[in-house]
Amino acid sequence: MGSNRIISPSVLAADFGHLSRDVQMINRSAAEWLHVDVMDGVFVPNISFGFPVMEVLRRESSKPLDVHLMITHPERYVERFADAGAWSVGFHLEAVDDPRPALQLIRAKGCRTCLTVNPDIAVGRLLPWLGEVDMVLLMSVFAGFGGQRFIEDTYQKVRFVRQQIDRQGLTTLIEVDGGVNAQNAPLLFEAGADALVAGSSVFHSSDPEQAILKLKGIAG
Numbered sequence: 479m480g481s482n483r484i485i486s487p488s489v490l491a492a493d494f495g496h497l498s499r500d501v502q503m504i505n506r507s508a509a510e511w512l513h514v515d516v517m518d519g520v521f522v523p524n525i526s527f528g529f530p531v532m533e534v535l536r537r538e539s540s541k542p543l544d545v546h547l548m549i550t551h552p553e554r555y556v557e558r559f560a561d562a563g564a565w566s567v568g569f570h571l572e573a574v575d576d577p578r579p580a581l582q583l584i585r586a587k588g589c590r591t592c593l594t595v596n597p598d599i600a601v602g603r604l605l606p607w608l609g610e611v612d613m614v615l616l617m618s619v620f621a622g623f624g625g626q627r628f629i630e631d632t633y634q635k636v637r638f639v640r641q642q643i644d645r646q647g648l649t650t651l652i653e654v655d656g657g658v659n660a661q662n663a664p665l666l667f668e669a670g671a672d673a674l675v676a677g678s679s680v681f682h683s684s685d686p687e688q689a690i691l692k693l694k695g696i697a698g
Contacts, residue, residue, distance in 0.1 A: 482651070483694045484673035486511035486544045487686075489535065490526055491677030497531075500681065501538040507687045508694060511544040511566075513655070513675045516559070518549040521573055522622030529562045536563025544675075546594065546655065548621045549573065553580040560587035568592025568615050571607070572599050581610060592653070596621055601635045605642055608650050613673070614639060619656030628657030633669045640670025660692040667695065 487509050492500040504512055514535060519525040535543055542565035549555065552569035559567055560583075567584045571577060571593050584591045593607050594615040604614050616635055619626035636652060643650050654666050655675035663674055676693055683689035 482672040483667055483696075484510045484651075484653075485680075485690050485693050486513040486653070486673055486675045487680040487690065488513040488515055488655070488675050488677035490515045491681040493681070497534065498538050501535065503686055505538075505540045507690045508696070509541060509680075509690050511673070512539050512541045513677075514543050514545045514564070516545060516547050516549060517622060521550045521570065522548045522620075524622045529558060532559065532562035532564070542566065544568075544653075544673075546592075546615065546675075553583060556580050556583050557587055560584065560589045564589055566590035566592055566613065568594050568613065570594045570596065570621070571603055572596060577607065578610075594621075594655075597629050597632075601639055604639065608639075608643055609646060609648055611650060613651040613653055615653040615655055615675075617656050618654050618658070621656075626657055628659075628662055632656075633665060636666060636669040636671050643670075658693070660689070663693045664695050 487504055489512055515526055517524045517526040543563055544566045545559050545564040547569040550573055556567050567589050569580055581591050590612040592613040592615055593611050596617050618629050618632040639652055651672040653673040654671045658674045658676045659679040680686050680689050
């Protein structure tokens with residue numbers, strides 16, 4: 479079982495007409511991180527935002543920026559995201575031939591490293607890298623759009639990766655992103671997840687701060 483219960487609200491679900499207000503709400507909340515989804519319209523069929531928004535988030539957020547790059551050629555951009563204020567920089571294993579160069583660039587900037595896989599990529603592909611990264615991110619929907627239905631076999635994947643991490647005596651964190659809500663969050667933590675990304679279930683809630691507490695399992 480993961481020992482943390484980290485919530486990383488996805489700013490992609492925030493109201494961009496009131497971005498500062500929404501980030502201030504996260505600052506007040508029990509959330510540990512702020513998740514930043516970066517999409518290029520190539521690796522995934524959607525476009526989100528880049529460095530100007532990152533710089534606003536760095537200025538406004540008191541929480542570490544947990545950056546998820548859904549882009550091709552992440553090695554070309556990881557240093558710029560680090561410079562723009564990222565605390566953690568993750569990219570997709572399936573987007574690169576060899577993750578080492580990008581991981582080295584991220585580490586050289588003093589940021590946390592994260593490798594991500596989409597639901598159709600075997601999690602076994604992450605195993606050689608578990609000792610090389612600070613975190614792995616398992617997508618429980620396909621990267622690119624919010625509001626998708628949670629894929630149920632994610633629990634099994636989390637348990638498998640947790641077993642491998644524990645067997646090797648590693649401190650690598652497991653993060654899960656996609657369709658996370660108050661119903662599946664406790665099951666994901668129980669399966670061994672350390673951190674959960676939540677977008678709609680936080681920002682579209684009538685009481686986002688309470689929603690975060692519920693995700694953490696410390697409110698009714």
